Amino acid sequence: xxxxxxxxxxxxxxxxxxxxxxxxxxxxxxxxxxxxxxxxxxxxxxxxxxxxxxxxxxxxxxxxxxxxxxxxxxxxxxxxxxxxxxxxxxxxxxxxxxxxxxxxxxxxxxxxxxxxxxxxxxxxxxxxxxxxxxxxxxxxxxxxxxxxxxxxxxxxxxxxxxxxxxxxxxxxxxxxxxxxxxxxxxxxxxxxxxxxxxxxxxxxxxxxxxxxxxxxxxxxxxxxxxxxxxxxxxxxxxxxxxxxxxxxxxxxxxxxxxxxxxxxxxxxxxxxxxxxxxxxxxxxxxxxxxxxxxxxxxxxxxxxxxxxxxxxxxxxxxxxxxxxxxxxxxxxxxxxxxxxxxxxxxxxxxxxxxxxxxxxxxxxxxxxxxxxxxxxxxxxxxxxxxxxxxxxxxxxxxxxxxxxxxxxxxxxxxxxxxxxxxxxxxxxxxxxxxxxxxxxxxxxxxxxxxxxxx
Amino acid sequence: xxxxxxxxxxxxxxxxxxxxxxxxxxxxxxxxxxxxxxxxxxxxxxxxxxxxxxxxxxxxxxxxxxxxxxxxxxxxxxxxxxxxxxxxxxxxxxxxxxxxxxxxxxxxxxxxxxxxxxxxxxxxxxxxxxxxxxxxxxxxxxxxxxxxxxxxxxxxxxxxxxxxxxxxxxxxxxxxxxxxxxxxxxxxxxxxxxxxxxxxxxxxxxxxxxxxxxxxxxxxxxxxxxxxxxxxxxxxxxxxxxxxxxxxxxxxxxxxxxxxxxxxxxxxxxxxxxxxxxxxxxxxxxxxxxxxxxxxxxxxxxxxxxxxxxxxxxxxxxxxxxxxxxxxxxxxxxxxxxxxxxxxxxxxxxxxxxxxxxxxxxxxxxxxxxxxxxxxxxxxxxxxxxxxxxxxxxxxxxxxxxxxxxxxxxxxxxxxxxxxxxxxxxxxxxxxxxxxxxxxxxxxxxxxxxxxxx
Numbered sequence: 007x008x009x010x011x012x013x014x015x016x017x018x019x020x021x022x023x024x025x026x027x028x029x030x031x032x033x034x035x036x037x038x039x040x041x042x043x044x045x046x047x048x049x050x051x052x053x054x055x056x057x058x059x060x061x062x063x064x065x066x067x068x069x070x071x072x073x074x075x076x077x078x079x080x081x082x083x084x085x086x087x088x089x090x091x092x093x094x095x096x097x098x099x100x101x102x103x104x105x106x107x108x109x110x111x112x113x114x115x116x117x118x119x120x121x122x123x124x125x126x127x128x129x130x131x132x133x134x135x136x137x138x139x140x141x142x143x144x145x146x147x148x149x150x151x152x153x154x155x156x157x158x159x160x161x162x163x164x165x166x167x168x169x170x171x172x173x174x175x176x177x178x179x180x181x182x183x184x185x186x187x188x189x190x191x192x193x194x195x196x197x198x199x200x201x202x203x204x205x206x207x208x209x210x211x212x213x214x215x216x217x218x219x220x221x222x223x224x225x226x227x228x229x230x231x232x233x234x235x236x237x238x239x240x241x242x243x244x245x246x247x248x249x250x251x252x253x254x255x256x257x258x259x260x261x262x263x264x265x266x267x268x269x270x271x272x273x274x275x276x277x278x279x280x281x282x283x284x285x286x287x288x289x290x291x292x293x294x295x296x297x298x299x300x301x302x303x304x305x306x307x308x309x310x311x312x313x314x315x316x317x318x319x320x321x322x323x324x325x326x327x328x329x330x331x332x333x334x335x336x337x338x339x340x341x342x343x344x345x346x347x348x349x350x351x352x353x354x355x356x357x358x359x360x361x362x363x364x365x366x367x368x369x370x371x372x373x374x375x376x377x378x379x380x381x382x383x384x385x386x387x388x389x390x391x392x393x394x395x396x397x398x399x400x401x402x403x404x405x406x407x408x409x410x411x412x413x414x415x416x417x418x419x420x421x422x423x424x425x426x427x428x429x430x431x432x433x434x435x436x437x438x439x440x441x442x443x444x445x446x447x448x449x450x451x452x453x454x455x456x457x458x459x460x
Numbered sequence: 461x462x463x464x465x466x467x468x469x470x471x472x473x474x475x476x477x478x479x480x481x482x483x484x485x486x487x488x489x490x491x492x493x494x495x496x497x498x499x500x501x502x503x504x505x506x507x508x509x510x511x512x513x514x515x516x517x518x519x520x521x522x523x524x525x526x527x528x529x530x531x532x533x534x535x536x537x538x539x540x541x542x543x544x545x546x547x548x549x550x551x552x553x554x555x556x557x558x559x560x561x562x563x564x565x566x567x568x569x570x571x572x573x574x575x576x577x578x579x580x581x582x583x584x585x586x587x588x589x590x591x592x593x594x595x596x597x598x599x600x601x602x603x604x605x606x607x608x609x610x611x612x613x614x615x616x617x618x619x620x621x622x623x624x625x626x627x628x629x630x631x632x633x634x635x636x637x638x639x640x641x642x643x644x645x646x647x648x649x650x651x652x653x654x655x656x657x658x659x660x661x662x663x664x665x666x667x668x669x670x671x672x673x674x675x676x677x678x679x680x681x682x683x684x685x686x687x688x689x690x691x692x693x694x695x696x697x698x699x700x701x702x703x704x705x706x707x708x709x710x711x712x713x714x715x716x717x718x719x720x721x722x723x724x725x726x727x728x729x730x731x732x733x734x735x736x737x738x739x740x741x742x743x744x745x746x747x748x749x750x751x752x753x754x755x756x757x758x759x760x761x762x763x764x765x766x767x768x769x770x771x772x773x774x775x776x777x778x779x780x781x782x783x784x785x786x787x788x789x790x791x792x793x794x795x796x797x798x799x800x801x802x803x804x805x806x807x808x809x810x811x812x813x814x815x816x817x818x819x820x821x822x823x824x825x826x827x828x829x830x831x832x833x834x835x836x837x838x839x840x841x842x843x844x845x846x847x848x849x850x851x852x853x854x855x856x857x858x859x860x861x862x863x864x865x866x867x868x869x870x871x872x873x874x875x876x877x878x879x880x881x882x883x884x885x886x887x888x889x890x891x892x893x894x895x896x897x898x899x900x901x902x903x904x905x906x907x908x909x910x911x912x913x914x
Contacts, residue, residue, distance in 0.1 A: 106700045107803040108832075130702055152645040163643055166620065181890045187799045188831040189617055190868040191606040191656045192875060192886050193914065194895055198652035202645045219702030246560045248584055248673030288742065345641045349561040377642040378562075414644040421646060432646050436635045441648055443901030447894060460647065 009067055010047055013091070016059030021097075023048040032074065032094065033086045038340050038388075039398065040082025040423040045072070048092040054172060054180065054211040057093070061209065062178035064091055070456045071176075073205035075115065075147025078139040080341055081422025083151065083204040083458050093209060095146045102212070104129050109217045110169065110186055115146025115210050122215075131217040134161035137418070138329070146210050152202030154418030159376030160252045160286075161218070163418060165201045172212035173200055176449040186214045199444070204420050205455040207448040224252045225290035226318040227311040229301040230277040234258060234359070236305035237279035238352035241375045243300050244283065245348060249293065253284040254376030255325050258355060260362075261370040261383075264331035265324050273324065274308075279355075281306070281375065282325055284318065325372065329383065332370045338388035340401045341381050344408030345417030348378035357407045358382045365396040369404075379417035402428070421459045429460055463521055464501055467545070470513030475551075477502040486528065486548065487540045492794050493852065494536025494877040499526070502546040508626060508634065508665040511547070515663065516632035518545055524910045525630075527659035529569065529601025532593040534795055535876025537605065537658040537912050547663060549600045556666070558583050563671045564623065564640055569600025569664050576669075585671040588615035591872070592783070600664050606656030608872030613830030614706045614740075615672070617872060619655045626666035627654055630903040640668045653898070658874055659909040661902040678706045679744035680772040681765040683755035684731040688712060688813070690759035691733035692806035695829045697754050698737065699802060703747065707738040708830030709779050712809060714816075715824040715837075718785035719778050727778065728762075733809075735760070735829065736779055738772065779826065783837065786824045792842035794855045795835050798862030799871030802832040811861045812836045819854040821847070833871035856882070875913045883914055 013022050023029055024047050033042040046069065051057045064071045070090040077084050086092050099116035106129045113122060119133075119140040126133050136155035137143055143153070149171075154163045170184030184190070184197035200207055231237035237256055244254065257265070257280045262273050273280065281301060285293040291311070298309040312318040333339050346354050355371055358380075362369035373380040382404050386397035405415045405428050415421075415428045430438055441460055445452075467476050477483055478501050487496040500523065505511045518525045524544040531538050540546050553570035560583045567576060573594040577587050590609035591597055597607070603625075608617045624638030638644070638651035654661055685691035691710055698708065711719070711734045716727050727734065735755060739747040745765070752763040766772040787793050800808050809825055812834075816823035827834040836858050840851035859869045859882050869875075869882045884892055895914055899906075 105801075105803065107696045108801045109699065110801075152649075154643055154645075158643060163645075165649065175890070179890050181894065182888065183891065185799075185868050187801055187833075187867050187871065189608055189612060189799050189828075189833050189871040191608075191617075191872055192868045192870050192879075192883055193891065194657055194661075194898060195606075195619065195649075195652040195655065196891065196894060198649045201649065203648055207648075219704065242561045245563065250673065345639075345643050347559075347562040347564075347641055349559070374643075379641075379643050413641050414639050414646045416646050417641065417643040418645055425646075429646055434636065436629070436633050437637065437647065437650065440635065440650060440901060444648060444898060447897030447901060 009069055012063045012067065013047060013049060013060065017049060017051060017056055021050045021056065029092065032092045035077040035079040035082060035084040037080050037082040037422060037424055038338055040085055042085040043088030043090065045086040045092040046089045048094060050094050050097045052097045054174060057174045057209050057211050058178045058180065060091060060093055061174050061176060064453055065177045065451060068451060068453065070453050072455055073209050075144035075150065076142050078143040079147060079151060079422065080419045081424040083420055083422030085423060087457055096144065098211065101125055106131060108186065111215045111217055113145055113213055113215060115144060115213065117145045119143050119145060119148060126217055127220060130220050132220040133167065133215065133217055135164040135167060145213060149201050149210055149213060150204050151420035154379065156253045156255065156374065158374060159254050160250055165198060167216045168197055168201050168213055169216050170214040171197055171200055171210050173208035173210055175208050176451065176454050181208065184214065202420065204422060204459050206445060206459050207454065221286040222288060223315050224284040224286035224318065225294060225312050226253065226282055226284035226321045227294045227298055227309060228321045229281045229298065229306040230274065230308040231279040231281065231306050234279045234355045235352050237281050238355065240281055240301045240304035240306065241351060242349055243304060244297055245376060247300065249297055251283045251376060252286040253282065255282040256373045256375035257325060257328060258371040260368060261328045261332065261372050264335055264370055265327050268331040268334055269327055271324050280324065282322060328372045332383045332385055335368050335385040336387050338386055340384045340397055342401055342404050343381060343416045343419040344404055344413055345377065345379040346408055346411045346413030348376065350411040350413065351375060351378050353411055354380055354407060358404055361400050361403050365400040367396055367400055369400065377417065423458060426460060463523055466517045466521065467501060467503060467514065471503060471505060471510055475504045475510065483546065486546045489531040489533040489536060489538040491534050491536040491876060491878055492792060494539055496539035497542030497544065499540040499546040500543045502548060504548050504551045506551045508628060511628045511663050511665050512632045512634065514545060514547055515628050515630060518907055519631045519905060522905060522907065524907050526909055527663050529598035529604065530596050532597040533601060533605060533876065534873045535878040537874055537876030539877060541911055550598065552665065555579055560585060562640065565669045565671055567599055567667055567669060569598060569667065571599045573597050573599060573602060580671055581674060584674050586674040587621065587669065587671055589618040589621060599667060603655050603664055603667060604658050605874035608833065610707045610709065610828065612828060613708050614704055619652060621670045622651055622655050622667055623670050624668040625651055625654055625664050627662035627664055629662050630905065630908050635662065638668065656874065658876060658913050660899060660913050661908065675740040676742060677769050678738040678740035678772065679748060679766050680707065680736055680738035680775045681748045681752055681763060682775045683735045683752065683760040684728065684762040685733040685735065685760050688733045688809045689806050691735050692809065694735060694755045694758035694760065695805060696803060697758060698751055699830060701754065703751055705737045705830060706740040707736065709736040710827040710829035711779060711782060712825040714822060715782045715786065715826050718789055718824055719781050722785040722788055723781055725778050734778065736776060782826045786837045786839055789822050789839040790841050792840055794838045794851055796855055796858050797835060797870045797873040798858055798867055799831065799833040800862055800865045800867030802830065804865040804867065805829060805832050807865055808834055808861060812858055815854050815857050819850040821850055821854055823854065831871065877912060880914060
């Protein structure tokens with residue numbers, strides 16, 4: 007029996023797509039510079055049993071499988087390879103349980119992050135992970151890439167909210183990991199092994215997620231700095247003094263000007279760095295006053311604290327527009343994701359400015375500054391081969407700088423295809439050998455998302 | 461060359477102990493009912509290189525290695541096996557770095573938990589994990605067992621504070637995992653794989669730990685309840701209403717009476733359950749008032765809030781004495797560590813009472829109630845074979861009940877020898893196969909802590 011017939015034998019008619027015009031639309035996630043192949047089929051299962059059927063079929067026929075969520079990823083991890091089965095989890099989108107006493111939610115992988123966030127809010131609960139794509143991205147994709155977001159500086163990343171998983175293995179068997187209790191140390195932490203594994207070890211079909219009580223609404227301030235160094239010094243001081251901001255973001259001058267050019271935000275062109283801080287504490291005004299004072303001590307020329315949620319939203323608007331504004335600078339962008347110890351943030355930002363000058367490129371940096379997680383965004387003309395080459399080289403040089411500063415090549419976007427060579431460089435040969443050994447245990451035929459990560 | 465000569469070729473004279481009177485004192489951790497063998501040697505390396513020498517020697521000669529911290533474990537995970545090398549990390553006890561801006565500490569594995577806690581306090585920082593043995597236990601041991609403690613209900617377990625590790629593998633190679641940045645998703649989460657692996661995958665020789673800002677001093681209340689159900693209902697209500705206590709502990713009537721008998725604490729004998737709650741928030745009195753009201757609504761007969769830190773300490777004294785008091789009931793105890801969803805806490809406690817009656821035994825339960833993590837403690841006369849048998853059976857039955865209630869056999873103490881068969885039952889065959897595969901990747905000759913965990 008051929009692949010399509012075999013897939014159809016355990017899936018409803020409408021769950022197996024083979025029309026090339028349709029399947030072609032599943033070829034890519036949102037990364038630049040990442041090749042994508044043509045899938046043999048796209049399958050849209052609705053149950054764990056159907057996923058098991060797909061994996062049993064794939065193993066029997068030795069066909070590679072590329073799992074996909076909402077394809078908002080930025081590293082090519084969800085890109086199809088030629089002849090693969092694209093396994094889209096988007097139809098498995100039920101919230102199965104929300105339990106305020108145990109503070110957990112049980113969900114299928116296709117649930118959209120924003121849908122879950124709003125649903126738990128109705129129970130007075132909070133699911134913190136908030137990637138920028140939260141209105142579109144799926145929990146399964148968040149788990150696959152261990153997604154971060156703006157709230158991480160206080161609440162941590164997706165990994166810290168995954169308690170247990172149901173996973174379909176490459177051979178179609180079901181593996182349960184973790185627990186639904188607050189604590190548990192029985193056996194190896196397989197749950198965390200799957201989080202961030204980018205679909206290379208198994209297919210998550212159900213997740214038990216930890217929730218927090220809903221915090222008070224956050225209140226923000228914006229602080230303008232005459233230099234990157236001053237802004238980064240303020241970040242270090244805020245964190246060293248024990249503050250717990252729910253958001254601590256930085257925009258460099260290139261980002262500020264791009265936003266100004268697009269949206270007429272009226273940010274002074276003399277501003278070299280903009281810091282945004284927010285608190286969701288019982289008395290955010292007091293925290294903002296303390297942090298505002300630290301900003302001024304560090305050299306801020308202006309500090310604007312919001313007094314209402316609406317004012318906060320306005321202040322954060324500039325940050326939200328940054329990527330769109332940088333995308334408008336040239337025809338294409340490459341978004342980096344280097345994370346350094348926050349004490350090295352100034353070194354990274356200054357290094358990015360030097361790299362931009364060296365390669366004669368526009369590189370805007372916005373950063374989850376409190377976490378030292380930066381998104382240097384290289385703007386270039388994709389139709390210009392030399393500029394494209396320089397873009398790629400500068401992108402790599404930024405990762406090299408991140409590693410030199412004791413950081414990592416990826417704080418939250420993952421490795422995918424984009425950073426595969428760089429992962430090997432970050433991990434080194436011993437770690438890489440252990441990675442390959444683990445991959446072999448879970449996926450002996452190398453069928454799960456081949457060619458990605460390492 | 462024989463084992464001892466080979467070990468001595470790369471270690472200082474005083475770092476290799478072979479006198480049976482001395483090595484015998486390294487045979488056990490603090491678990492009951494766990495067998496221990498006679499080690500061939502005890503080694504006390506002071507550097508990662510010396511640990512590498514030990515592991516290279518062990519691999520060359522195929523000698524099993526049992527890693528040890530302070531041997532305060534409660535599951536036999538650190539017990540020697542016959543002819544093994546006991547690898548004690550107690551001499552590697554340096555704090556290498558405390559960094560308030562990056563909020564990290566870098567430590568060797570032999571650092572005592574309390575030593576680290578006090579050292580970071582001096583920098584305005586806080587290392588939350590606080591196992592009861594914190595004055596004696598080592599960070600390496602904490603990492604090996606993913607230790608918990610009283611603070612977990614607010615701050616989580618050891619696992620959440622381990623950012624990166626240096627690990628000596630079975631063959632003596634050095635593996636670096638993780639990072640010193642706040643975020644990072646490069647590759648599989650090998651760091652978490654080692655946390656809680658009970659020395660079965662490698663030897664941790666250095667750890668990067670995350671720190672928190674030091675919170676305000678906590679203030680506690682005690683609430684007396686006429687029934688277990690009422691106390692557990694209060695726990696559920698406290699958590700469902702979004703409170704964030706820094707401690708939420710429960711003592712059952714057996715524990716209360718044992719403490720009364722030993723220390724004349726003056727707790728009324730009519731009290732069926734005592735709840736202790738604490739807050740380290742900016743306004744703990746307000747939080748205590750709110751939680752006190754919830755306790756009263758749930759049926760508390762008396763609520764005593766502390767007004768000073770000294771009063772808090774007095775209230776918590778009863779909890780601290782529980783284990784010692786229960787140990788005084790008979791000649792021996794077995795401490796269980798079952799964790800259930802907190803919504804099932806009452807079911808577990810009532811079940812333990814029924815099991816105590818069925819086996820005609822004294823079983824006192826204290827619990828990290830906010831986490832659903834209970835420590836049913838079976839008191840028995842070790843010289844009485846029938847009572848010992850009943851103790852063991854009741855201990856097992858409590859684990860069975862925990863699993864039935866959707867819980868785990870171990871919330872924080874680990875598996876070791878004590879719960880090996882039960883781990884297999886909790887994990888099931890597919891998970892166990894994956895565990896064995898991972899073990900094989902890191903330790904192909906099965907030399908690291910053989911016979912433990914699974």
